[in-house]
């Protein structure tokens with residue numbers, strides 16, 4: 154089955170495209186950013202607030218929801234949409250990323266290509282076998298097993314609109330030979346996921362295959378071609394994308410250059426402001442990233458300042474007496490209250506829930522306006538100009 158994906162405009166100077174992806178619970182206007190509802194909520198926000206910020210879809214985490222509260226319990230409550238009271242589209246990851254990142258340092262280390270040094274986490278993966286992965290659950294220490302079929306069954310219980318296939322998120326610090334063998338196994342797991350879904354998957358649930366291949370051009374191209382040759386509704390790009398941004402953009406382009414244009418493409422775990430611009434230019438339709446929500450909880454706000462990586466640490470001592478607003482002219486509901494940086498700093502330092510919530514709202518609104526602006530620009534034929542403005546520090 155092919156996804157109902159309508160491409161409305163393609164930029165003449167890049168691979169950027171704007172479209173509408175129609176899934177069981179509604180439409181996603183692309184390019185789109187997908188906020189994380191890892192454990193069944195976008196942390197600190199109600200579903201109505203997420204919707205009002207302009208988001209069409211959220212991402213639920215297969216691994217965490219399986220361990221707690223359990224996908225069968227969620228199925229008993231009518232599925233994840235009903236359980237979390239979000240009636241729009243939901244994409245669920247496969248759990249592979251979490252299972253593997255437990256064994257290879259932190260998630261961020263893997264994506265950014267840093268050396269694995271996660272404290273006390275290695276060893277949680279007991280064994281990676283052809284059949285699946287044996288791991289130790291962080292909830293109760295019990296030994297569990299996740300196979301491609303298990304992941305698809307969990308996602309069927311969750312009832313997401315888009316399920317991602319189970320893959321091995323190949324670490325950065327492994328040999329080319331390991332990456333090649335791992336990528337081939339991911340393709341065999343892809344077939345098993347599609348077979349299971351064809352027989353047992355919920356009607357209307359789309360399945361995205363995942364391109365792996367590390368930072369090796371031939372492996373990435375082969376993987377993209379292998380995934381495209383299967384009957385996946387859409388295609389995600391995952392795994393290690395390199396240590397530097399330029400390398401990441403290259404890796405993405407290797408894949409998108411050979412992917413069939415008519416199928417939607419998702420870039421897993423990437424969502425910094427410059428990465429959104431670069432990803433859209435390379436033909437990515439949807440993104441998910443923990444950045445805006447995690448930063449918000451740590452008192453870091455997004456601002457249109459590329460020289461500071463678009464962020465300001467509101468806990469900084471230099472803001473103690475600042476009467477400046479969080480961001481001049483920001484139309485978001487948090488900034489509309491009119492708090493000064495001094496007040497937000499004081500609240501963030503005190504770990505006040507209100508501060509974390511408001512900064513999260515502001516960050517999500519900032520990211521949403523960025524992708525919405527890129528989308529409008531593609532439709533208007535001004536993508537190159539608008540991209541340059543955003544990268545130059547224009548407020549979205």
Ligand SMILES: [Zn+2]
Pocket residue numbers: 479480483484485486487488489515518
């Ligand atoms: Zn704001």
